[in-house]
Amino acid sequence: MNQHRKRIVLYYPRQTDERSGTSAGMDLLPVALLSIAAWPVREGYEVVIIDGNLSSADEAHRRVTEACEGALLYGTTGTLGHQVSDGLECTRRVKARHPELPAFIGGWFASVMPELQLATGLYDAVCLGQGEVTFRELVQAVDAGTSLEDVAGLVLSRDGRFVRTRPRAVVGWEELLTCPWGILDIEPYRTAQLAGRGPGEVERLPAPPGFAGKPFFGISYFSSFGCPEPCAFCSAPGVSSRRWKAMSAERMLDDLCQLHERWGLDALRFFDANFGVSQKRVKALAEGLIERGHHFWWYALMQTDHVAKYEPATLDAMRDSGMYCVQLGTETGDAGVMSAIGKQCAPEVNERAVRRLAQRGICSLATYVIGFPDESEQAMMRTVEQCERIASVTPLCRAMVWPFRPIPGTGMYPRSLELGFEPPPTLAGWGEADSYHLTDQSPWPGQLPPRVAERRKVYEHFAGLAVGVGKRRIGFWGRRAQRRVREQDYRHARLEARVYTVLDAVARRVLPTAPDRRIARLSGYQTSVLAARDRPGAGSAPA
Ligand code: B12
Secondary structure, eight states, X not given: OOSSSOEEEEEEXXXXXXXXXXXXXXXXXXXXXXXXXXHHHHTTOXXXXXXXXXXXXXXXXXXXXXXXXXXXXXXXXXXXXXXXXHHHHHHHHHHHHOTTSOEEEOSHHHHHOHHHHHTTTOOSEEEOSXXXXXXXXXXXXXXXXXXXXXXXXXXXXXXXXXXXXXXXXXXXXGGOOOOOGGGSOOHHHHHHHHTOOXXXXXXXXXXXTTOTTSOOXXXXXXXXXXXXXXXXXXXXXXXXXXXXXXXXXXXXXXXHHHHHHHHOOSEEEEOOTTTTSOHHHHHHHHHHHHHHTOOOEEEEEEOHXXXXXXXXXXXXXHHHXXXXXXXXXXXXXXXXXXXXXXXXXXXXXXXXXXXXXXXTTOEEEEEEEEOOTTOOHHXXXXXXXXXXXXXXXXXXXXXXXXXXXXXXXXXXXXXXXXXXXXXXXXXXXXHTOOOGGGOOOOSSTTSSOHHHHHHHHHHHXXXXXHOOTXXXXXXXXXXXXXXXXXXXXXXXXXXXXXXXXXXXXXXXXXXXXXXXXXXHHOOHHHHHHHHHHHSTTTOSSOX
């Protein structure tokens, strides 16, 4: 280690609890931390990023604590779920060994519940929202020994009170540097992915064309911050004030082509909350990749109205440049609920978007939510019915129905509390919030009426078997499931689901290669659904 440079230690918490037998897809790079590291790296600091997803939590925390010896400061991040508890555990260990070391936290969960983070007494400040410039100034302040009160965008604890510094405006890419990829050792991510995927791997990147059953190397990337949509279930409007700032296509192309050359990646997942706000940018990216002769498979999160409105030439260019899968924020199949969410988008647009992608052979993962505050049973059913219609139109879309989860700082949070949602009182409690697709638990009694809960379970079972995303071929059970979803024929569904579960378990026991074949059939969230069913007590058949 360079003796002269001051060291900053950043910890990227584990996405999943290793005791649950699950792990995160290893294409998930610690991009949030790489991004905030950019300015300090440019200004001569040594930045060490330790990713908890690459080892056991204990090993990762030990390494962080060691790296903090003589460091200038420590920082961590996290979104709702296990990252919250793992980040907390790591910081406790760091502070037990280095009580004087300045410690900071940022990211989505800290941004919506800064007080809960500061109440632990572990942190000197919480960074709200976009972090690159705030972190740059924060590092300079710690290094110079000046007051954090002069740094905008922080929450501090002063004399038993929580104090917010001046608000920090969301800045554009001209003030942001490209991620310092050189400080990341990519080999553990590549090696883990090429070693094959375990059955407990969640949030995985769906297999690109030609890779069903074969390992591939993917990375995550982000090219914009924030989201202009007002969605009342999402943290983004509160955290990014509906601002959307994006990297230009030209700059993105330079960076992506360099990464492609350097790392030889097979696939890339854009983690932008709303990738397609500017059609011009997406088209320039797609055409640029083709012109520059860089082909890798790519995946992005998009809004259905963008996909539904784009010119055909843009969608064609997206496909031709390697886009193979889109995660669509479809939200609901009910017009009233769509307007309660705040989105200016008719539910039919969802179906149009899925069709336009499928016509070009592009897969989609459509994410729906039911059980919003005050949502009627009929509205929830309309959502499940839209999913069933989509499944009958194309096997290239997996429409997933998740139960609503109240998140602090969102438009729907106060009403969720009124309706009986009891928030966990501690950080560790928030850390236990499972992924949407891994839970059947309703946040408050009666949120999902029994008829809806039952229909969702049955739909999810058959839809998971019926889709073609990432599959080499659809066999007997898949075809049968397709027919059932298409015709909404759920007769004897529980019995059949149990028979399937038993046969599947026997096949996996008898054929040692069966788990891999099973994984080859599944991809993305489908595998997460499956992993969830494999968890003790979760049950595979609709209960
Ligand atoms: C990509 C994404 C994912 C990815 C990656 C998540 C991850 N941990 O990195 C995947 C698909 C895995 C995922 C999963 C989930 N997600 Co998600 N996801 C997003 C999304 C679309 C973009 C976030 C992102 O990675 N941006 C790119 C990176 C570079 O930026 P960033 O993390 O925002 O970092 C910036 C700042 O936050 C800040 N910063 C971050 N850390 C730090 C640290 C310090 C010290 C400082 C100074 C600054 C700082 O600086 C960075 C640069 O500006 C958002 C937003 C949205 N509108 O939908 C939701 C979002 C983050 N997800 C959310 C949720 C709820 C989930 C799930 C629980 C959902 C589920 N599937 O059940 C899981 C849980 C995952 C987990 N515990 O890790 C919520 C989080 C709510 C909250 N307040 O915590 C969001 C906000 C969406 C929503 N519904 O409100 N998600």
